[in-house]
Amino acid sequence: MSAVASDGAPRPGEIEEFERVAAERVAGVRDLGTLEAAVPELTGRRSPIAGWKRSLGGLAPEQRREVGRVLNDALVRIETLVEQRREVLARADREARLAADRLDLTEVPPAPGSGHLHLVTQVREELEDIFVGMGYEIADGPEAETEWYNFTALNVPRDHPARSMQDSFYLATGDHESFLLRTQTSPGQIRLLERGELPLYAVVPGRVYRRDTADARHLPVFHQIEGIVVDRGVTFGDLAGTIETFVREIFGEGVATRLRPAYFPFTEPSAEFEITCTICGGSGCKTCSQTGWIELGGCGMIHPAVFEATGVDPEIWTGFAFGFGIDRIAMMRHEIGDLRSFIENDVRFLTQF
């Protein structure tokens, strides 16, 4: 800028000329630093306006007021321009800094994430929650059992094929065939009945063992859940209704249940319970052998012999029990083709659920 502070009064047109030059200069500034550096020459003490103001004292009062007003107006206009320019430059400056700080969010390498619960656990916890919601307690029992809990008290005759060494894993301690790995969660029934706290509404989820070779549909170690209800006046109708209720909770509204006569030593009458095939919805397919139904578990009214073995009076108390496979539910729901996936613990499998 050529205009310099002058001690003399502004000549006509000089103020307008300065204002024009100042506006041009402000508009030409490209960064905040240059703008701030120019501010003293534009509106500060080194600006011609400041000089002209100083010269006002030599003017007649009337003229002084008039020139002062003109100078002030010009100054305000230039200050406004500077302020506006400052805002524009500050915004641009911030934008440039942030732009330079850009991070490509798709460029982030993977890091270990959350762990996954085993599918069997997820199903088990869901079942536990359903039964807690129905007013049941969740109980535990040992996995290594005596023959008494696993068979005798459950009214399984001494020569019943289930007791065979072909089907059960016996332990090499004690007498042969006196200790074994529980073949079902049903011994939990006996332990709960022995506790003697009635009425009883409980389920026992847990690990069970059968002497099977592992293949796609069998594992020698798997999981079951056993339910037991003992109260006054419990009926077979209550059993049917209870099964209907929890099946609906597990599989949803559209799934129907039916009971079919069966035999278990510890229940009488006994039944298998079946649900409408989850694959075809009941119209018949390969999974359900065209029947439209899939077997889910066993159930029945607790046999009086079981009550007698545990010191419960069957004339006062009646009850029912039911049991089914947890792994099997997981298998059905998630269309798992090979049960062995459950014990391989391949992260590619575990992290799917």
Next chain:
Amino acid sequence: MRVPLSWLREFTPLPTDARDREAVRRLGRVLDSLGLVVEGIEHVGGGLEDVVLARVLDIRPIEGADRIREVLVDAGGPEPLTIVCGAMNFVTGDVVPLAKVGAELPGGFVIGRRKMRGIVSDGMLCSGPELGIGQDAAGLMLVASTGSPDAPLPAGLELGAPLADYLGIEPDAVFDLAVEPNRPDGLSIIGVARDLAARLGLPFEVSVPSPVTSGPPASELASLELQAPDACRHMLARVVSGVANGVSPPLVARRLLLAGMRPLGAVVDASNYVMLELGQPNHPYDLDTLGGHGLSVRFARPGERLVTLDGTERLLGRHVDALGGVLEVEDLLICDAKDTAVGLAGIMGGAATEIGESTSRVLLEVAEFAPLVVGRTAKRQGVRSEASARFERGIDPAGLERAADRFCELLAAAAAYAGAAAPVVAPGDLDEHPRPSETRRVRLRLARANALLGTALSVSRVQQLLTPIGFGVDPANTGETAPDGASTPGETTGEAALDTTVLEVTVPSFRPDVQREVDVVEEIARHHGYERITPTRRRSPNVGNLGARNVTRRRLRRLMTGLGAHEAWTSSIVDPSLHVRAGSHAGVVELANPMVQEESVLRSHLLLGLLGSLRHNVSHRNPAVRLFELGRVFSPSAAGEGLPVEHEHLGLLLGGDGDDASAAVRAWRVLVDGLGLDAAALQLEQGPSLGPDVGALAIGVHPSRRGLVLDAATKLQPVAVIGEVDPEVLDSFGLSRDRRVGWMVVDLEQLETLPTRSDLARPVSRFPSSDIDLAFLLGEETPAGDLEEVLRESAGELCESVRLLDAYRGPGVPEGARSLAYRVRFCALDRTLTDVEVAELRARCIAEVESKLPATLRR
């Protein structure tokens, strides 16, 4: 049990048409609902409409072909037909099945007019299996042999007539039933028919005429002696002479085939037919090869041997179990009158007295054996024959004579079919019946039945349900008042509850499983129909309760997944060498009867399975994995007898990138914090003081990178071991010994005994806090934890936190020591601490550390 529909119809007029697949399926559903579970339905006998009888007139070789021949047959038409045939088992004059051009065989194969080696074949001559009516696939099915093309045909045989008409084959459906162990009657055609008839309201009848007898009485022809009356409760022996052991009539042969048995000749077929139809196993002996012409029944002498019909030599009277124990056992034998064993009672006959083609005099044995005796022997011998399956469940003790009668009836029919003279039945069966069974009577309280089922069935309804399945319901005994307790007013509602009717129910002889009231209730429910019992919603009066242990499990699981660990589950049955490889020499719980040696002991530790799982993932190129498992481990009981001790452990295997013992320590801290445990009440013990008796918990852990967590107050059982897997153990599991794998194992039972920190709120200061940073030189032999503890104590109540910032080893720090830098933060609730106060605290901390520990402030 395979049950042909046509066979059922012999006893009850089922309206089901075997060709109507939907109707057959409906009948299958009825069987299902009766507890006779249909595992499959097979439709047979269809597709034979265009298969006719044809006689072989001439057989000519075809030039250049040695596997097929040109056959001229007479199929009733004006001209003989030319057929190209690959079978070799026939001669001219034989009558064989011809599938005409256009016929569709049961397998869906359509016969076309085909040209082979220049000769046009006008159809196909068929084997039994091709027609779905036989098992012998070795050649053509030979319907009759007439000797020559001009010989007279057997009566009733007309060339060109449908084969099915001649054989009496109708389209049939076979139900494959799974029969529950409590339904011995379900292992007979009549038992299934009775159940169906009852449910469908159809008549049901089994009538078997007694044979006309003649000639010398049986007692002059044969003898019978029972020495084990409790094992053989009843035996009847019948002598039949003049038996022609030819082929069975087509209907009998076909029924046997459909039921899954092979026709073997008229005598054996009759025996099998009786067993399938009536459920009564029986055994025909060739009387002329039977030593002393008689039978005796006794237990085997220890070590006695018998070769059974299947050619197996069986050791009897003595049993070597899976564990090598030798026991003397009771195996019931059928012997001849010279005491030579001829059969394993109720299981299988002996090879020596087998019925042969020349057999003409038959001694038929029909017996009632004790179920347990047969069952135990069958189990020991590893055989389960059609006979033993029936005896094990219990046969109808009232059905022995009927079975013998039916056998005679079938033999007579076979003789008539073969054009032979009728066999002669000797009068006066040999009949030993030392243990007659009594008719069982069961008291049935109507109110009890209704209360159990949730029904309101009347006396007449119960009668209507039970009578058709053979139960006697005596109405004369109704009206008796039930004793106290049977039905307490107010407990159940409705008319049924007030009913005090007691019925005396007579159990039919063929239902030995029905022993008590509740068994009768089941029969009522079964025939009323489970589906007709209304489901009711019973509400628990209790509050649902997850239980403390499940709450702990759930919290632990979520803490572990929060650490990025995936939950695994591994088998509880492991390879004994794994324990050794993991460095454990403690006793393990062994299985008495493992499947394989590699799965023969119960795990005493979770590390084994998890290392296996880590290796699996490593071998699938996922080496960086954190896994955890929550499960039971087993150790022998202290006394060495009794049930094993079960502990529930949480195992966390830290195989992530950079994971090591420090990661395990951090995981433990997360666990302590997440469970709200009082960290101050815990003690981490490390180093040489860690004795060898730390037990199974420390198996497989790096000896100088492990710590034992104890309850500081009791210092009894270890709660957890945290550290790193021993490199040798990694190596033995096929993992690189150069990588580090962190490990934490926690005993849940101990964990639940630990004190939790106070859950009362502590105020948080509003005033600024002050930090001091202190670095000390500390010898390696002193745990940093000690320094931290001294700092915490000396910092006093104003101390908000003590944090290790850095541990430095290297230039400027003497060998065998490290520099540990801590930041101690102070804060007061009521004021800002002055510089003077902080300086005093700092001086106190330094003085305390330097006086109590071999540590010096690093300046």
